[in-house]
Amino acid sequence: MALRDERVTLAHGGGGKAMRDLIEEVFTSVFQPDGMEDQARLVSEALQQPGARLAMTTDSFVVDPVEFPGGDIGKIAVCGTVNDLAVGGARPLWLSAAFIIEEGTEIALLRRIVASMKAEAVAAGVRIVTGDTKVVGRGSADKVFVTTAGVGVIPPGRDLMAGHVRPGDVAIVNGVLGDHGAAIMAARGDMALSAEIPSDCQGLGHLMEAVLAACPNVRAARDATRGGVASALNEIAEAAGCGIEIEETALPLRTEVKGMCEILGLDPLYLANEGTLVLFVPEAEAEAALAAMRSVKAGQGATIIGKATGGQAGRVTMRTLFGGARIVDMLVGEQLPRIC
Amino acid sequence: MALRDERVTLAHGGGGKAMRDLIEEVFTSVFQPDGMEDQARLVSEALQQPGARLAMTTDSFVVDPVEFPGGDIGKIAVCGTVNDLAVGGARPLWLSAAFIIEEGTEIALLRRIVASMKAEAVAAGVRIVTGDTKVVGRGSADKVFVTTAGVGVIPPGRDLMAGHVRPGDVAIVNGVLGDHGAAIMAARGDMALSAEIPSDCQGLGHLMEAVLAACPNVRAARDATRGGVASALNEIAEAAGCGIEIEETALPLRTEVKGMCEILGLDPLYLANEGTLVLFVPEAEAEAALAAMRSVKAGQGATIIGKATGGQAGRVTMRTLFGGARIVDMLVGEQLPRIC
Numbered sequence: 001m002a003l004r005d006e007r008v009t010l011a012h013g014g015g016g017k018a019m020r021d022l023i024e025e026v027f028t029s030v031f032q033p034d035g036m037e038d039q040a041r042l043v044s045e046a047l048q049q050p051g052a053r054l055a056m057t058t059d060s061f062v063v064d065p066v067e068f069p070g071g072d073i074g075k076i077a078v079c080g081t082v083n084d085l086a087v088g089g090a091r092p093l094w095l096s097a098a099f100i101i102e103e104g105t106e107i108a109l110l111r112r113i114v115a116s117m118k119a120e121a122v123a124a125g126v127r128i129v130t131g132d133t134k135v136v137g138r139g140s141a142d143k144v145f146v147t148t149a150g151v152g153v154i155p156p157g158r159d160l161m162a163g164h165v166r167p168g169d170v171a172i173v174n175g176v177l178g179d180h181g182a183a184i185m186a187a188r189g190d191m192a193l194s195a196e197i198p199s200d201c202q203g204l205g206h207l208m209e210a211v212l213a214a215c216p217n218v219r220a221a222r223d224a225t226r227g228g229v230a231s232a233l234n235e236i237a238e239a240a241g242c243g244i245e246i247e248e249t250a251l252p253l254r255t256e257v258k259g260m261c262e263i264l265g266l267d268p269l270y271l272a273n274e275g276t277l278v279l280f281v282p283e284a285e286a287e288a289a290l291a292a293m294r295s296v297k298a299g300q301g302a303t304i305i306g307k308a309t310g311g312q313a314g315r316v317t318m319r320t321l322f323g324g325a326r327i328v329d330m331l332v333g334e335q336l337p338r339i340c
Numbered sequence: 341m342a343l344r345d346e347r348v349t350l351a352h353g354g355g356g357k358a359m360r361d362l363i364e365e366v367f368t369s370v371f372q373p374d375g376m377e378d379q380a381r382l383v384s385e386a387l388q389q390p391g392a393r394l395a396m397t398t399d400s401f402v403v404d405p406v407e408f409p410g411g412d413i414g415k416i417a418v419c420g421t422v423n424d425l426a427v428g429g430a431r432p433l434w435l436s437a438a439f440i441i442e443e444g445t446e447i448a449l450l451r452r453i454v455a456s457m458k459a460e461a462v463a464a465g466v467r468i469v470t471g472d473t474k475v476v477g478r479g480s481a482d483k484v485f486v487t488t489a490g491v492g493v494i495p496p497g498r499d500l501m502a503g504h505v506r507p508g509d510v511a512i513v514n515g516v517l518g519d520h521g522a523a524i525m526a527a528r529g530d531m532a533l534s535a536e537i538p539s540d541c542q543g544l545g546h547l548m549e550a551v552l553a554a555c556p557n558v559r560a561a562r563d564a565t566r567g568g569v570a571s572a573l574n575e576i577a578e579a580a581g582c583g584i585e586i587e588e589t590a591l592p593l594r595t596e597v598k599g600m601c602e603i604l605g606l607d608p609l610y611l612a613n614e615g616t617l618v619l620f621v622p623e624a625e626a627e628a629a630l631a632a633m634r635s636v637k638a639g640q641g642a643t644i645i646g647k648a649t650g651g652q653a654g655r656v657t658m659r660t661l662f663g664g665a666r667i668v669d670m671l672v673g674e675q676l677p678r679i680c
Contacts, residue, residue, distance in 0.1 A: 015566025015612065015679075016671025037501065038562070039397040039428040041494060048388050057379040058436035058489055059472045062480075088379040096398035096489045100440070132399045132487075136678055140402075142480040147472075149398055149436045149489030154381060161377065222378070226355025272355065331356025338476055339355075 008105045013135025023133060026107065030114045031097070031121075031128040040129035044093055044153060051156025055090035057081060058149040064338040066109065066143050068187040070179075070198030073146050074113035076274055076340055078120040078128075079203045080225065081150035086208040087221040087277055089160035090152030092124060098132040100145040113144065124203040126150070158212070162239035164219040167310040170286040171244065172279045174207060174293055175200065175252060175301030177229055178271030182257045184339055185264075195256045202275030207298040214292035215285040223277045225340055227331040229305075230269040232278050233316045234330040243311025246328070248320045250305045269318075270331050272339040280308060348445045353475025363473060366447065370454045371437070371461075371468040380469035384433055384493060391496025395430035397421060398489040404678040406449065406483050408527040410519075410538030413486050414453035416614055416680055418460040418468075419543045420565065421490035426548040427561040427617055429500035430492030432464060438472040440485040453484065464543040466490070498552070502579035504559040507650040510626040511584065512619045514547060514633055515540065515592060515641030517569055518611030522597045524679055525604075535596040542615030547638040554632035555625040563617045565680055567671045569645075570609035572618050573656045574670040583651025586668070588660045590645045609658075610671050612679040620648060 003025045011018040033040055047054060061077045071079075078095065085092040097117065101110070121128050179200035186197050204223065212218055220240075224232040237244045253261075253268055261268050275298060281289045286304060293299030311317070316328040343365045351358040373380060387394060401417045411419075418435065425432040437457065441450070461468050519540035526537050544563065552558055560580075564572040577584045593601075593608055601608050615638060621629045626644060633639030651657070656668040 010677045011673040013566075013677060014671060014673060014675055015568070015571055016610075016673065016675075018673060019566070020670070035501075037428055038424045039395045039430065039492075041428070042394045042396060044394070047394065048390070048392075050388070052388075054382045054384070054387065054394075054491070055379045056382060056434055056436060056489075056491060057470050058438045058487070060438040060440050060474045060487060062440055062474045062476050064480075084378040088377055088381070090379065094396055096396060098398045098400040098487045098489075100400050100402055100485055100487075130397050134400045134402045134678075134680075136402050136482065139479060140404075140482040140678075141485070142476065145440055145481070145485070147398070147400060147438045147440075147487035147489075149396075149438075149487075151394070151396060151491060152379075161375075226353075226359070228355070231355055270356075330360070331354060333351040333354060333356065333358060335354055335356075337350045337353060338474075338480075340474075 006107055008101050008103060008107065008135055010103050010135055010137065026110050027114060027131055030118050033129050042094055042129060046153045049156060053154040055085050055088055055152040055154050057084040060145060060147040061340055062145050062338050063340050064142060065187055068199055069183055069196050071201035072113055072116050073144060074117035075120050076201050077146040077148045078117050079201055079274060080340065081148040082124045082126060083204045083223040085150050085152035086205040087223050089158045090154045092126045092150055092152040092205050094129045094151045095121065095126050096130045096149045097128050098147040100134050100136060100141050102141040102143050103135055103138045105143050120203060124205050160218060160220050162220045162236040165236055165240035165242060165280045165308050167242050167308050168283055169219055169280045169308040170283050170304055171306045172289055172302055172304050174277055174299040176254045177251060177273060177276060178257045178268040179254060180274040181271030181336060181339060182260050185336060197256050200273055200275040202298050204275060204277055204298055207293060207296050210292040210296050211279065211289050214288045215281050217282050217285055219280040221277050221279045224273045226272050228270040228272055229278060230328050231331050237316050238314040241313040243309040244306060244316045245309050246306030246318050248318050250303065252301055252303050269328060270335055274340060346447055348441050348443060348447065348475055350443050350475055350477065366450050367454060367471060370458050373469050382434055382469060386493045389496055393494040395425050395428055395492040395494050397424040400485060400487040401680055402485050402678050403680050404482060405527055408539055409523055409536050411541035412453055412456050413484060414457035415460050416541050417486040417488045418457050419541055419614060420680065421488040422464045422466060423544045423563040425490050425492035426545040427563050429498045430494045432466045432490055432492040432545050434469045434491045435461065435466050436470045436489045437468050438487045440474050440476060440481050442481040442483050443475055443478045445483050460543060464545050500558060500560050502560045502576040505576055505580035505582060505620045505648050507582050507648050508623055509559055509620045509648040510623050510644055511646045512629055512642055512644050514617055514639040516594045517591060517613060517616060518597045518608040519594060520614040521611030521676060521679060522600050525676060537596050540613055540615040542638050544615060544617055544638055547633060547636050550632040550636050551619065551629050554628045555621050557622050557625055559620040561617050561619045564613045566612050568610040568612055569618060570668050571671050577656050578654040581653040583649040584646060584656045585649050586646030586658050588658050590643065592641055592643050609668060610675055614680060
């Protein structure tokens with residue numbers, strides 16, 4: 001093995017032999033791209049079908065801590081990009097992965113992150129086909145940041161868009177809300193919480209495939225990451241020019257998350273998720289959607305939380321426990337930095 | 341205008357209204373993607389041609405300083421990704437752009453970076469179609485890091501690869517070497533150099549198109565970024581299993597860069613470039629390649645620097661000014677951190 005260092009040094013970012021050793025031993029030996037050119041060269045029959053469209057998305061990940069119950073920055077980077085593709089109706093195909101590494105970061109940590117990315121990519125049926133590493137001096141970054149970009153294919157005729165949601169459509173989530181935000185908060189340790197809450201971090205590609213196969217008229221889906229379900233619903237209501245009404249009693253919450261929210265005065269609707277989507281389908285397809293979602297692991301907790309209405313365009317309201325109604329606005333300001 | 345802040349705050353990364361305002365006002369108003377979904381949806385006839393392949397690449401950019409003579413981190417991010425696509429024979433089509441921003445960064449700086457990316461994308465004929473922003477606390481990153489990923493199309497039948505270079509092929513560069521490395525070194529100010537050296541930061545897409553149109557048998561091209569021309573040549577020699585011999589007297593150098601190298605004891609072969617490529621063509625096509633390169637702005641300084649040989653596989657040698665020969669190894673260790 002060429003790599004004897006235990007920690008990353010600036011030499012590993014210099015473009016020479018040390019960098020090549022790091023890349024070959026830690027990254028490409030695991031990801032196994034087809035070649036060592038600076039670009040991946042790819043063919044997809046699905047992409048060449050008449051009417052197929054290419055979907056492309058990117059996200060940077062700066063989550064702190066880098067490892068947390070239920071995941072790490074590598075898993076979240078793969079899931080996040082896979083999910084952005086999947087909720088738009090694309091079948092995820094290929095990912096790029098770029099790493100900004102702080103000098104002094106343990107090589108063993110990088111290996112764990114890379115292994116986690118590989119496992120998640122295999123589970124999602126995508127390939128990590130190209131990448132990059134940069135090293136910055138101590139204090140110029142915090143351990144490691146990962147940026148993934150993803151390419152997928154949208155089959156002919158499929159067109160999911162927030163703007164397609166219509167009054168009467170049913171809003172479904174695939175499981176409990178807020179786990180990722182709560183997990184990170186607990187993992188940081190500043191809340192003196194004893195409960196270890198696992199992040200919901202998971203890929204949603206297979207879930208979306210199952211729903212799309214069962215329901216020909218899915219209107220839109222969105223993964224409720226930063227800003228939580230509240231922000232996702234607001235974006236949809238605004239794009240669709242309709243109202244959305246949700247039921248407080250219908251919101252699925254893990255007991256520990258509910259407890260944390262009550263103690264800390266947090267609203268679970270604004271807590272981040274990393275494997276939770278909001279799906280809108282015509283009412284006639286709601287049962288089929290629920291059944292399809294529950295047939296896959298990521299959708300076992302699927303449940304209806306509300307519906308689109310003819311109410312004020314762009315407004316999200318919630319019927320509370322006590323029968324009243326309150327406006328659920330977009331998140332203003334920041335709830336928790338570096339959640340993803 | 342919704343954005344009243346002069347500096348980025350953590351709220352701009354929170355997933356709520358502040359983030360949306362930042363994204364809409366600073367980023368999407370300039371890049372003008374087709375929609376505000378989390379993914380771009382794209383169609384290319386070129387990509388759907390039988391035999392066409394998709395090329396994908398990514399790079400993170402952490403250059404310090406963020407702005408320097410001849411460019412900034414935005415320009416370098418677009419050029420770097422365009423060039424990775426172009427030197428592999430792909431026509432660059434679409435870019436993603438992800439920003440990791442340190443709390444406290446001036447919004448005005450972001451605007452300049454974004455304007456610079458837009459201008460460079462227009463010049464290169466690519467579109468920035470999707471993106472992301474993350475904000476980290478003070479001291480957890482250094483101002484702004486940019487990660488671009490790029491997708492392009494390789495036309496049917498085109499197959500540039502370092503492994504295709506054969507003994508007798510001619511090595512051509514498009515202009516003076518080492519300007520980017522020298523520019524960054526001078527811009528950091530720790531060398532007390534009076535000369536302002538502009539980076540060579542430029543897109544190479546049009547140059548590659550011109551060469552490929554004129555020379556049907558181009559073997560390979562590589563942009564000589566981190567690690568300089570020496571590292572690019574070593575990679576090619578290794579992949580092709582041949583030797584490469586270059587002539588010291590043939591290396592084109594800007595007078596200021598030559599002077600800086602002499603004063604500081606640097607080897608210009610290892611200085612980074614951001615708009616300089618090494619091209620290998622059969623000897624019979626060398627004149628046509630030179631003429632084609634010189635017909636576009638980025639290739640006006642095109643010149644032959646050496647050739648592939650039947651010598652020891654993977655070894656790069658240089659005939660020196662004095663007629664001797666020395667081995668040009670890959671860069672070992674780090675020459676200058678955060679060069680790109």
